[in-house]
Amino acid sequence: MSAEVICIGTELLLGDILNTNCQYLAQELANLGIPHYYQTVVGDNVSRIHQVLDTAISRSSILIFTGGLGPTPDDLTTETIASFFDTPLYEDPQIIQDISRKFASVGREMTPSNRKQALIPQGAITLPNPTGTAPGIIWQPKEGITIMTFPGVPSEMYRMWQDTAVSFLKSQGWGKSTIYSEMMRFRGIGESALAEKVVHLFDSDNPTVAPYAGKGEVRLRVAAKADSQAEAKALIEPVANEIKNIAGLDYFGSNEDTLTSVVGKLLQDANQTLSVAESCTGGGLGAMLTEIPGSSSYFLGGVIAYANRVKKNMLNVNSQDLVEQGAVSGAVAEQMALGVKNLLQTDWGIGITGIAGPDGETETKPVGLVYIGVANPENKTISQQYRFGSTRGRELVRCLSSYSALDLLRRILIKRK
Template identity: 60%
Template sequence: MMTGRAEITCAEIICVGTELLLGDILNSNAQYLAQQLACLGISHHYQTVVGDNPLRLARAIAIACERSRLIILTGGLGPTPDDITTATIADFFGVPLVENTEVLADITAKLAQRGRTLGDNNRKQALLPRGANVLANPQGTAPGILWQPRPGLHLMTFPGVPRELRTMWQTSAIAYLQAQGWTDGVIHSRTLKFWGISESRLAAKVDDFLKLENPTVAPYASAGVVKLRISAKAKSLSAAQQLIAPVAAQLKGMGGIDCFGEDDDTLGTAVGQLLLRHQGTLAVAESCTGGGLGAMITAVPGSSAYFMGGIISYDNAVKERLLGVSSQALLEHGAVSAIVAEQMAVGVRTQLATDWGLSIT
């Protein structure tokens, strides 16, 4: 049995939706909320995913009440019969659902803007637990709630639509948590990104940094890119940034490792920045990637300033005819070889009259 619940200060996330359990959609809400809690300095130890089942959801809430003081629920606030979150919460805490006239008016107005009238299914969304405060939804018809159902226990609900949840979090939830005294300090992170080195090799090179406590440095890899996340906890964002800055500068200045960007930067943005800085133009020749390289480059806004185009030369005859790859190189070395890749890059640069040619084969 767990005791001392009033002394437990961690938050817990419960995501409701059978589609999450089945893996039909990615649980981006849990990721976003976890990141936001970290930024606010709120400890968060548990995440639960529950299907659209009242009994199992009630059990998840009961477990959360025993170990957390802030429970955040997402999903299950819609107008359909399987949207059971609000009713389950009210039933669990033994309070009735009461129709909120302001919420009802807001839902009616939003439906009217879409050329629709209020039906019983949407009217259900205006039923909230008695005593709960409304967490307004500026974009949709599903409001959330901010509620203290018991002394020392805070509960928040959000719709499952990520765009709506994020807006509600930024416009209302953060202010609520600050007012309740939850945001004692912040945790801030910067992520440095490296290419051309394995996670184990990078970890070995920065071993001394991995022993730091505040900020901490942790390596991880994803999709061909190795990253170092530097995280610091402080009383304010600026103080956390000051703790991180010298460590980031030392890591970026180390020899033998190439940091191409930070946070949201991609290899595509890094290439684009280099080309813009040097006023260069680029063309690509691809074989096995089938246009993937060009797609990565053109995914960057403004890439038309430096990217001229590409040639997908999947067949060897196309390599010869359009890119000038020699039949001898193909015969002696094969299409997947350094010499063929070089000839493809030279060929596409010539064909499209660019400063740089880049190839993959």
């Protein structure tokens, strides 16, 4: 028993999009312990899809398709799979109802071309798509062959995989042993420096420990294979604890923890509120903080002070400091933090000012130079300087600025506990 991933889409063959679906499914199959030896990409073309099916059923028993479930004429995955197995399609009234309802909920009407998405092969069952209009199918067209189809839109595919496909596969007796992993997250230490500190753990077989570089963070994946998730967790725990002891405050959380969620939790625990004053990030830190549902209990808002005039007029930043030290300086970052804290009457204030690039650098202030200020409940301010370098690009400098601000506040909040 092994699985094969078949991605359908001429846009993949033209290189218009990166095939992230394939990696996602590969990771998921690995986690379920389901062997997976081939991945194939083919265009929206009946005879080529038939040829791929012919090869795939000779060597794999679970065929996982992505793409080609949309409403347009070039979306022909379902009908092509059905015709390969000489099976007629029927219109599923349940799907029609579901699509109509989704269109109605956004005040639109279903178009005739969407009816096509309700056609499924006789004998197949629907694989529901909670977030989009294109459902997939689960179908056993012949003994020993299981077909599952997913749309190409990654977010819809992930959700359908998690909600339905995984439990279906387990119900068939596949994916019994489990690989469970804890993704440990660190900030304030580089990948190689962290790796050197925990190098003695890299030879371990079960759990395995492997480093990954992430955006604005370093990760260690501690993964154990066992018959149950509980057993795997028991194998992971002592290793994870050892790593936490070694890393200290550089470790900030695991799995779905983010710097934002960790800071939110700390503020909630302290029953304190936060506001932000952003220059080079332009609202990015506020957007990060409000990613968390319920963040309104500790995040009240802020000021996007992109122009110096806004820094002066709204945040009370000293004109002389703006001229003498420049908008990108520790003094201005601290005044922005205090200004927004006073303006919004919060316990904490953060100020960010920097040169995101590619333009705007001066002789003494290179692209990537960022100052972050924090004002505490006692109206004391501190600031820290960061140099993110000029080669990483505007977007990454802005993103790292927001992460650094969150990390600075996190360390301060933990030390005050």
